Amino acid sequence: MRNLFDFILKNAHVFLFITLEIICIFFVYQSSSYRQWVINSSSKEISGPFLKARATYKEYIHLKKINENLQDQNRTLISQVYNHQLHPSIEEKYTDSLQNTIFEYLKANVIENTTHLQNNYLILDKGSKDSIAADMGVISPFGIVGIVKEVSSNFSIVLSLLHNDFSISAKIVKKEVAGILVWDGVNHSKAKLKNISSVENIRIGDTVVVQHSLIFPENYPIGIVSKIDKQARGGYFVLDVFLFEKLDRVNKVWVVKNNYIGQLNELKEKVKNE
Amino acid sequence: MNKIIYGLTFLLLLLCQILLANNISLWGMITPMVYIMFILVLPFQMSKSLVVLLGFAMGISVDLFTGVLGQHAAASVLIAFLRMPVIRIISTQIKFEEHLRPILWDMQFSWYFQYALYLTLIHHIVFFFLDAMSFQNLFLVLGIALLNVMATLLLIFIFQIIFYKASKRY
Numbered sequence: 001m002r003n004l005f006d007f008i009l010k011n012a013h014v015f016l017f018i019t020l021e022i023i024c025i026f027f028v029y030q031s032s033s034y035r036q037w038v039i040n041s042s043s044k045e046i047s048g049p050f051l052k053a054r055a056t057y058k059e060y061i062h063l064k065k066i067n068e069n070l071q072d073q074n075r076t077l078i079s080q081v082y083n084h085q086l087h088p089s090i091e092e093k094y095t096d097s098l099q100n101t102i103f104e105y106l107k108a109n110v111i112e113n114t115t116h117l118q119n120n121y122l123i124l125d126k127g128s129k130d131s132i133a134a135d136m137g138v139i140s141p142f143g144i145v146g147i148v149k150e151v152s153s154n155f156s157i158v159l160s161l162l163h164n165d166f167s168i169s170a171k172i173v174k175k176e177v178a179g180i181l182v183w184d185g186v187n188h189s190k191a192k193l194k195n196i197s198s199v200e201n202i203r204i205g206d207t208v209v210v211q212h213s214l215i216f217p218e219n220y221p222i223g224i225v226s227k228i229d230k231q232a233r234g235g236y237f238v239l240d241v242f243l244f245e246k247l248d249r250v251n252k253v254w255v256v257k258n259n260y261i262g263q264l265n266e267l268k269e270k271v272k273n274e
Numbered sequence: 275m276n277k278i279i280y281g282l283t284f285l286l287l288l289l290c291q292i293l294l295a296n297n298i299s300l301w302g303m304i305t306p307m308v309y310i311m312f313i314l315v316l317p318f319q320m321s322k323s324l325v326v327l328l329g330f331a332m333g334i335s336v337d338l339f340t341g342v343l344g345q346h347a348a349a350s351v352l353i354a355f356l357r358m359p360v361i362r363i364i365s366t367q368i369k370f371e372e373h374l375r376p377i378l379w380d381m382q383f384s385w386y387f388q389y390a391l392y393l394t395l396i397h398h399i400v401f402f403f404l405d406a407m408s409f410q411n412l413f414l415v416l417g418i419a420l421l422n423v424m425a426t427l428l429l430i431f432i433f434q435i436i437f438y439k440a441s442k443r444y
Contacts, residue, residue, distance in 0.1 A: 013322035017355040020330045024351060027344030028404055040343050047292075047338040054293050112340065115302040116418060118406035121342065164408075185411045188302035248302040 041150040041157050044123060048111070048155045052125050055111040059251065066251060073141045103217050105254040106130060108138075113160075115188040115248045120160040122146060124253065127154045137215035137256040143222050143245035144168070145253055147215065156255075162188055162247055170222055170241075171211040175201050178211055181222065181241065189243055190226065196237040199228050208241050214258055280316070284332065287312045292339045295429070303418055306425040307346070309336055310397050311433060313354050314390060317375050322358060329354025349401040353393045364388045373441050378434035380441055390430055391423075398423050 008015065044051075059066065108130075112123040126132050128151045138145040138158050146158040146166065159166060162183050170193060171178035179193045193208060206225045210216040227240035258264075291309040298305055313329050333350030337343045361376070364385060374380045376389065402419040 013326050013355070016323050017326050017351060020326065020351045021348060021355075024330075024333070024344040024348035025404075028342060028348060028407075043338050043343065050292060051339060054297070058297065112296070113299075114296075114305065114340065115299055116305050116422070117402070118408075118411065118415065119342075121340070185406070186414055248299045 041152040041155065044155040044157065045152050048123075048125070051111040051123060055109055055125065059109070062251065065249075069141060102259060104257040104259060105139075106132060106257055108132070108156075108253055108255055110250055110253060111155075113248070113250060115160075115162055118185045119164055120162040121149070122158040122160050122250070124148075124156045124158060124255070125154070126255070127151045127156050129153050131257065132156050132255050133257075135215060135261075136258075137213070138253050139216065139220060139256060140245045140250050140253045143243055144210065144216055144220060145245060145247065145250055148255065160247065161191065161243070168213060168216065169211050170208050172202060172225065173207045173209055173219075175206060177202060179236075179239070181208070188247055191223065191241045191243060193225075193239040193241050194236065196239055197235075199230065199237045199239070202228060202239065204228065208239075214261060214264055216256060276317075283315065284312055284328075288332070288335050291336055296339065298425075300425070304421050304425045306422060306429050307336075307398070307401070308426060308429040308433065309346075310350065310353065310394065310426070311430045313350060313357060314393060314430070315375065315377055315438075316357075318361070319372075322355075325357060326351060326354045345401060345404050348404055349397045352400055353397045356396060357393065360389065360392050364392070375441050377438045377441075378431065379439055386434075390427055394423050394426050394430070398426065 106126065108124040108126040110122050111125045112121075114120045114122075122138075122145065124132070124138070132148060132151050134148055134150055136148045138148060144161060146160040146163070149157045149159045151157075164183070164185060167180050167182045169178060170181040172193075177196055177198065179196045181191055181193050183191050196202075202225060204225055204227070208222045208225060210218060210220045210222060212218075221244055223241040223243040225239050226242040229238045229240075231237075287309045291307070295306050295308050309332055312332050313325070316325055316328065329350040330347055333347030334343070336346040336350075340346070376386075378386045381389070398419045399416070402415050402422075406415045
């Protein structure tokens with residue numbers, strides 16, 4: 001017995017190492033489970049204030065660039081609004097003013113962001129207190145950024161577009177061609193549009209937008225087609241998409257809140273159960 | 275006194291990592307992980323268990339400020355454990371003089387370079403594969419890991435040159 005104790009004491013660091021390593025690996029492998037995300041997001045309550053302070057400082061340095069972007073954005077919005085007023089669309093005639101709008105946009109700041117990993121995350125400075133919840137879309141003025149994974153009361157963790165698990169349905173404007181947008185882990189400014197059935201009409205420079213999404217507004221821009229792979233794999237083609245949003249510089253974002261998501265999910269459940 | 279100095283080193287390196295280094299995103303690929311220098315500068319005589327524990331503490335603290343818990347910690351614990359074996363492999367003499375510490379000015383350049391290089395390499399490769407969790411982009415991930423190793427090493431050497439001086443014999 002005493003020998004055993006001696007052995008353990010002598011090699012305490014080995015046992016300690018193995019235990020700690022198992023704990024860490026367990027944490028990493030569990031990173032898709034719900035409980036892990038609760039721990040993960042609540043831990044951000046500790047680190048959040050530091051990140052926030054850092055983000056404020058960073059924002060100050062980049063004010064010039066941010067202002068320029070805002071001005072550009074205002075210009076496009078103004079031109080859209082005035083053109084819209086001159087040619088009212090059918091949609092507008094039939095919208096009920098008493099009804100809720102479908103999407104609400106909640107503003108937030110990015111306080112932590114990575115692009116060099118294979119699975120990247122962002123951290124936002126708004127949480128459940130500001131009515132952000134899991135599975136909401138996150139967009140920036142130029143394109144889509146990611147999907148909210150988990151929220152704590154003041155912060156939220158966002159699964160970036162630059163993540164192996166990220167995928168949304170996207171289409172090419174006016175071309176009746178749709179596919180699935182994913183990131184292949186290679187270049188942080190490019191994504192892949194998979195499951196394209198034909199590339200005959202597609203030209204380099206065509207705009208790629210969101211389609212049939214419950215969490216992103218329909219037709220929200222994503223990027224432009226930068227390369228067309230003419231070789232079909234399993235009957236499908238793959239396109240390279242150059243993203244409009246530079247994800248290593250993203251700063252101000254909107255979280256998209258779908259006011260009808262509860263109803264839609266209820267309906268889905270109903271269909272599933274039948 | 276020594277305890278305070280190492281505590282301060284811990285805090286300053288942690289702050290340096292989260293406030294400065296995590297902000298660096300060269301070509302969207304390079305984000306140096308300079309906090310591992312804390313594990314490198316711990317004295318030779320420190321008990322191995324304590325080194326492993328401190329490595330864990332450092333890793334988990336950095337993890338708190340990034341996406342997923344456990345990635346930095348796992349890699350840091352590993353190099354904290356492998357520190358002594360690496361030292362044994364690269365050193366010609368078995369016992370060091372009492373007053374020497376594993377820093378640039380106390381050791382020969384080639385010794386310190388190997389020491390920092392091997393531990394940084396192990397740390398970064400483990401870290402990036404823990405993140406990727408597949409060998410799908412094997413060479414890309416390795417490439418990014420190597421680029422980051424260079425950046426981290428550069429920062430470690432700059433820190434060593436600026437903030438450390440040779441220990442006195444007492």
